[in-house]
Amino acid sequence: MQTTSIIAPNLGEVRTLATFISAINGELTGHVNTLYRGQRDAAWSLRLAIDRQARRPPGHEEKSMLEEFKRRAIPYLDSPASDLTDTHWLAIAQHHGMPTRMLDWSGSALTALWFAIRQQPRQQKAAAVWLLTYEPKYLISDAEREKPLEVGRTTLLRPRHIPRRITAQDGWFTLHRGHYGSRRSPAFVSLETNTDYEGRLCYVTVPRTAFGEMRVQLA
Template structure:
């Protein structure tokens, strides 16, 4: 299965999903990640992308070029760092050491990260309990982490190695998307939820990244 062509499997009840989990998704042969969303129509879009989308609608006379995307990201993370320092919430040593995107994900900071979990049951919990969208169908996304690892290897071989003279720009255009599961001591919630993140840089969504990457890979 291609990573840019997700398979959709409608289920009519939570019990049906339990059966699907036990029969197909809890295996020793594959590693999966899961994400629950309270509306099946939503793309896999990080909060940073949603924030930039709000900016573009609020100021329609201004286009948002790639360089502006980076500027917004820099301003957000620096403002968050300054607030932590001013409020003395965390030691200076930890602020300089830690991944502020990861820490800020659950404190209202728009980030390029998506939350996932290794537990399909945790994902189902968030799909069902998040939001008040009673008229919407809920969804649990499943990602094959072994396939994602292969795609990252292909990016390095098919794209990076063929563009050595512009490698930094190429890495910005085609970032690797690795699971980030290292838990900061201030981010215990991630451990409780068996969670991990994926970082999508300045791409609008996981789907946009997957489509752009697979279009440039030599491997099918």
Template sequence: MEIIQIKSLSGYLNAIKKVKRYLLNNGAEIWFRGVSDKSYELLPGAIWRGIEEGRHQAIIEEWVNEYLLYSSEELSDGFDVYALAQHYGLPTRLLDWTTSPLIALFFALEKDEVNENRVIWAIDPFELNKKSVEWEGHISISDRYLRKKFDLDKYLPEPLGGYEDSEMLEGPIAIRVQPRNRRLVSQKGCFTLHGTSTEKIDHVLSPVKKGIVKLELNGKRTREKILDELYILGVSEDTIFQDLDAFSKRLKRVWGINN
């Protein structure tokens, strides 16, 4: 696995060009994930928290029964409901990725951390699916042929139309869902989805030549400088999250108001 050290925004952009041209097999479609601490593993929340599937299903069932009390986004497809739960912080077997390297960089830098060791991951989603289900491409949930071919509903928790635990497929796979919520659109979101597998994405792809790249960014000064440059470019809290909480957070930052 290639590891690149990042010290500036221009250095990051040059690294992304290198990743696209030389370091991943499919430079036309690269997925990125930024994390604020290099110790954070490429595992979805339900898995790294050790939530067993029966408990996970109970949590999702409660979400299904009550989320419309707090949202006007009535959704009919189980994957859309699952993605909405993920975007609002519920532990799922989904892991967030983005097709935008700048959005991934923002997520890596946004949060204050004691250890200023941050990572942006870049993967070839085609290689992940090729390894997991022998399909060289991403898998669109809206594609009826692919949904049936790969029994995709068997990755869903039972309350969302999935199957019993014993029938769940392994994964992980790279999927796209239709952008039916604002955050998914603004963050250019896509997902990897685990089934029964608990293997980290980097472990799955490490044996694959040109399957994954790790970009590391260290130091408080580097973080602050690049974050300021992202703000100048219009990459900020409210453009990413597009809600009033994020808008308020940006105003407090701009006007120097501490929490």
């Protein structure tokens, strides 16, 4: 995952579950709607999987990938295919590892912390838990749900038809706008550099030496 010069406040380092909860609660005073994302390297940007590929598919191939996934996935669905919009299909594809223009978030701070520290530390790397506050205007509209590959802004969504594991994790997504310009392939900006979300993102870091103790506390 690409690193970047992160343009968002760092709330500081946390070493215990208690200090983690204290740090995020102090930051979120007055904010009702918050999403969380855990990343096992604090230097990683909030960048999309589809944008991290060395050879990114052109826009029409992005659509082709989704159509092929839909064709193959129908026998394994928990819900009737007729109930699903392309946005739901993207969420399911993201869950199963297809590179998409979505980024995973959770409504649970503890779930995000677990994803940040569940693996062994990367060398001397600290992990990070990101916080994203939002207002209802940032939520995806019904019209945008119908054509997610054509959205003109980066939106938030909580899928209505998703695998049970995402439901258990209180899964959310950011759905990102693509910028074509003269390119055949869409380009995307990392969320922390998106001016529409300026002032709505911050993060805490977890040093590698605290991973083990915090995993025990979460358990």
